[in-house]
Amino acid sequence: MHRGDASASDPPRASFWLRPPLPRAWNVRLGRSLFRFLETVHGLGAFALITLGVIISKSRTARQVVWPAVTREISRSGSRLLPMFLYVAVALGLLVIGQTVSWLTRVGAINYLGAIMVIVVVRELGPLIAGLLVLARVGTANVIELGTARAQGEVEALEALGIDPVHYLVAPRVIGMALGVFSLTVYLILGALISGYLWAFIQDVPLQPGDYFRQLANSLSGLDFVLLALKTLAFGFIIAIVTCYHGLAQPLRLEEVSQATVRAVAQSIVACVLIDALFIIIYLAAS
Amino acid sequence: MTAPAANTPAIEMEGIAFGAFRASRSPIGQGIAWTVQAGDYWVIAGVHGSGKSDFLMMTAGLMAPLRGTYRFLGEAMPIFEETRLAHRLRLGLVFDGGQPFARLTVRENIALPLRYHENLDAAEADARVDDLIERLELSEWADAAAGSLGRNLQKKIGLGRALILRPEVLLLDNPLGGLDFRHAYWWLHALDQLAKGEGIIPGKPTTLVVTTAEFRPWKNRARQFAVLGDGQFQVLGDWSGVEAASLATVGELLPRDGER
Numbered sequence: 001m002h003r004g005d006a007s008a009s010d011p012p013r014a015s016f017w018l019r020p021p022l023p024r025a026w027n028v029r030l031g032r033s034l035f036r037f038l039e040t041v042h043g044l045g046a047f048a049l050i051t052l053g054v055i056i057s058k059s060r061t062a063r064q065v066v067w068p069a070v071t072r073e074i075s076r077s078g079s080r081l082l083p084m085f086l087y088v089a090v091a092l093g094l095l096v097i098g099q100t101v102s103w104l105t106r107v108g109a110i111n112y113l114g115a116i117m118v119i120v121v122v123r124e125l126g127p128l129i130a131g132l133l134v135l136a137r138v139g140t141a142n143v144i145e146l147g148t149a150r151a152q153g154e155v156e157a158l159e160a161l162g163i164d165p166v167h168y169l170v171a172p173r174v175i176g177m178a179l180g181v182f183s184l185t186v187y188l189i190l191g192a193l194i195s196g197y198l199w200a201f202i203q204d205v206p207l208q209p210g211d212y213f214r215q216l217a218n219s220l221s222g223l224d225f226v227l228l229a230l231k232t233l234a235f236g237f238i239i240a241i242v243t244c245y246h247g248l249a250q251p252l253r254l255e256e257v258s259q260a261t262v263r264a265v266a267q268s269i270v271a272c273v274l275i276d277a278l279f280i281i282i283y284l285a286a287s
Numbered sequence: 288m289t290a291p292a293a294n295t296p297a298i299e300m301e302g303i304a305f306g307a308f309r310a311s312r313s314p315i316g317q318g319i320a321w322t323v324q325a326g327d328y329w330v331i332a333g334v335h336g337s338g339k340s341d342f343l344m345m346t347a348g349l350m351a352p353l354r355g356t357y358r359f360l361g362e363a364m365p366i367f368e369e370t371r372l373a374h375r376l377r378l379g380l381v382f383d384g385g386q387p388f389a390r391l392t393v394r395e396n397i398a399l400p401l402r403y404h405e406n407l408d409a410a411e412a413d414a415r416v417d418d419l420i421e422r423l424e425l426s427e428w429a430d431a432a433a434g435s436l437g438r439n440l441q442k443k444i445g446l447g448r449a450l451i452l453r454p455e456v457l458l459l460d461n462p463l464g465g466l467d468f469r470h471a472y473w474w475l476h477a478l479d480q481l482a483k484g485e486g487i488i489p490g491k492p493t494t495l496v497v498t499t500a501e502f503r504p505w506k507n508r509a510r511q512f513a514v515l516g517d518g519q520f521q522v523l524g525d526w527s528g529v530e531a532a533s534l535a536t537v538g539e540l541l542p543r544d545g546e547r
Contacts, residue, residue: 061406062402062403062404062406063406064402064406064407064408064411065402065406145390148389149388149389152386152389153382153384153386154386154388154389156308156344156382156386157382157386157387157388157445157448159349160347160349160379160380160382160449161399161400161403161448161449161452162375162376162400162403162404163399163400168403251309
């Protein structure tokens, strides 16, 4: 008998003892997911650092080309979305006031209406909803535009012309989206606070406008303004980084653009929620 | 920008091996020794998949060679440093298909490198851009989105975008690919003029390196020929060298009358 025959027919003893405690497919899947996660975190971190480096080091390069692009991106991620944000602001005011007013009236705690609006709208829902809406409207478009450009060789064309793709394509989007999310959050919060009072007024809540806005002012602190600004800028920055990374940082074929978009949206949501959690911890520790 | 010595070759390769532009680390061409002098007009022919585009990408400095030394106008390539960018911009690349920025107009496409490197606003760049657009016979489509135009026009946009910075050496990837006879003739004539320092960019002759899948259209036009195939790069010399070559690859790229 050939040695090859023996090894083929005999059950290998070592493999019995070394058999993994879980089904092989499960292990493999977990390992792959873990490595993919670490690889993504590593790639996103590197891409974010490179982008920050380019924004700083090339702030005076090609300003006549890059600053108009920044203005366009601010318009795209900001002012053009204003009508939709005002609609959502009205809906958010209704949502929070509609749900809370009847309960607060029942327990005689109507004086807390302003505090509830600040906690729910200013600290939490306002920035998060603004970030997610900008992700849906502009972030997805980012991945598709950049992914298509990448698949069609436009990035190589930029490199051949000595134009840094991160400077020309990514930096304006990052600056535009960070400022866009910040400004839209301010409008969203203002809209929700005003519409909240209107809904309370319609429900005959015995609360004067002066009292309502005094409650709001008393519930807000300087820390709220600082953290709101930092959080919204962070949301905009991270959404832009994740979407640009998936569209641009790796070679893509046209048929892979849709998968890249789905990945970018999922990762942006996860990143925004993590940032939100981090800011809750910062707020609790600082207040 | 420092001017190289008068006799410095435009392109000088020694023992070069190169891989595919996307992903592969294994060589698809190796042992390349090649010198291009200023004012040369080279045609490099190869069958589809022979690595012509990858070779041109490497020559343009978009990727590093796997082995060997490559100097462009006396400086080591590839150049990725910002401080040496001006030197690299003395070389232009026209992609197969032009690869224009689809969302920009023709004018914006051609103006982009000029505006970016010279920090000009659109109005400041307009005079030079419009002049080039006219010479490229693209005026009719100047304000059309590049992505909405046909392949022949997109190729011209790619040419304009590369020429706006007035490079000394121009690499063209398969410029006649997918063109009808009329447009192919326009390209052959335009490149002749460029090589003589006339026509689109009057003044100093431009050093040209063209890749192609067929030798025949370049007879009596290009001055030097080479062939890329089976991982080897072979210099054939002038047209008589092409006709005298016994390589099977050359035979495929130079069909006799009646074979096509």
